Amino acid sequence: xxxxxxxxxxxxxxxxxxxxxxxxxxxxxxxxxxxxxxxxxxxxxxxxxxxxxxxxxxxxxxxxxxxxxxxxxxxxxxxxxxxxxxxxxxxxxxxxxxxxxxxxxxxxxxxxxxxxxxxxxxxxxxxxxxxxxxxxxxxxxxxxxxxxxxxxxxxxxxxxxxxxxxxxxxxxxxxxxxxxxxxxxxxxxxxxxxxxxxxxxxxxxxxxxxxxxxxxxxxxxxxxxxxxxxxxxxxxxxxxxxxxxxxxxxxxxxxxxxxxxxxxxxxxxxxxxxxxxxxxxx
Numbered sequence: 001x002x003x004x005x006x007x008x009x010x011x012x013x014x015x016x017x018x019x020x021x022x023x024x025x026x027x028x029x030x031x032x033x034x035x036x037x038x039x040x041x042x043x044x045x046x047x048x049x050x051x052x053x054x055x056x057x058x059x060x061x062x063x064x065x066x067x068x069x070x071x072x073x074x075x076x077x078x079x080x081x082x083x084x085x086x087x088x089x090x091x092x093x094x095x096x097x098x099x100x101x102x103x104x105x106x107x108x109x110x111x112x113x114x115x116x117x118x119x120x121x122x123x124x125x126x127x128x129x130x131x132x133x134x135x136x137x138x139x140x141x142x143x144x145x146x147x148x149x150x151x152x153x154x155x156x157x158x159x160x161x162x163x164x165x166x167x168x169x170x171x172x173x174x175x176x177x178x179x180x181x182x183x184x185x186x187x188x189x190x191x192x193x194x195x196x197x198x199x200x201x202x203x204x205x206x207x208x209x210x211x212x213x214x215x216x217x218x219x220x221x222x223x224x225x226x227x228x229x230x231x232x233x234x235x236x237x238x239x240x241x242x243x244x245x246x247x248x249x250x251x252x253x254x255x256x257x258x259x260x261x262x263x264x265x266x267x268x269x270x271x272x273x274x275x276x277x278x279x280x281x282x
Contacts, residue, residue: 022053025050028045035242045125056107061102063080066096075090078092088129090130093116093126134220136231147269148269153267157246161183172277184263201218203217217232
């Protein structure tokens with residue numbers, strides 16, 4: 001699915017297979033669409049063993065600026081490249097740069113050095129991909145090479161909330177009939193034993209009584225009516241998705257009898273976790 005979407009996004013461009021991580025050996029420290037200061041994160045944060053930042057794809061340098069040159073220097077020292085098919089890539093939190101900058105950069109070129117400029121607590125690269133034709137932010141992990149992650153997301157907790165009660169589910173549960181909202185805490189990691197970094201998964205699907213109720217996919221972000229909307233599955237705004245550390249997955253109606261609620265979570269590499277809850281409903 002990841003590669004199918006990448007092909008659609010880049011319209012079978014000859015350079016499709018040249019994508020690379022901007023930092024050699026880089027790993028994710030924050031994922032696309034996660035909660036970032038009460039808003040969707042529009043790109044990803046990358047760290048790595050090296051300090052050199054290179055273009056993820058060859059392109060033309062159309063903007064660069066140091067912190068002191070910008071009115072709102074959230075991204076710190078930043079560079080922006082324009083690519084074929086109307087895509088742009090943004091590289092933030094770089095080390096300061098000066099002098100004449102190379103206008104056209106290949107993947108092998110050095111674009112900058114990883115830094116801690118702008119609004120960040122540590123050295124990392126903020127990397128963002130924007131589709132100027134569709135006017136939307138694209139999850140960079142869809143088009144970057146696989147990271148080699150083999151660890152599935154963790155579905156840590158699922159909660160049912162009604163007007164009268166809040167129930168934390170276990171494998172078997174006794175509940176009263178009625179309409180409930182479903183919340184889940186789901187985290188992903190790359191399985192490394194040398195670092196503990198939790199991000200959001202790529203895709204979450206909820207089933208009840210064998211029927212798909214909702215699917216959330218962290219594919220793209222698009223501004224609609226003044227609000228950023230997460231797209232890929234069921235469109236959702238930040239306010240409607242995030243509830244503290246949990247994600248709102250939707251509503252179900254509990255009829256008397258036995259029902260089964262299933263939550264499935266996948267990462268960008270296709271690793272999948274599933275939890276099924278038996279609901280005994282009076």
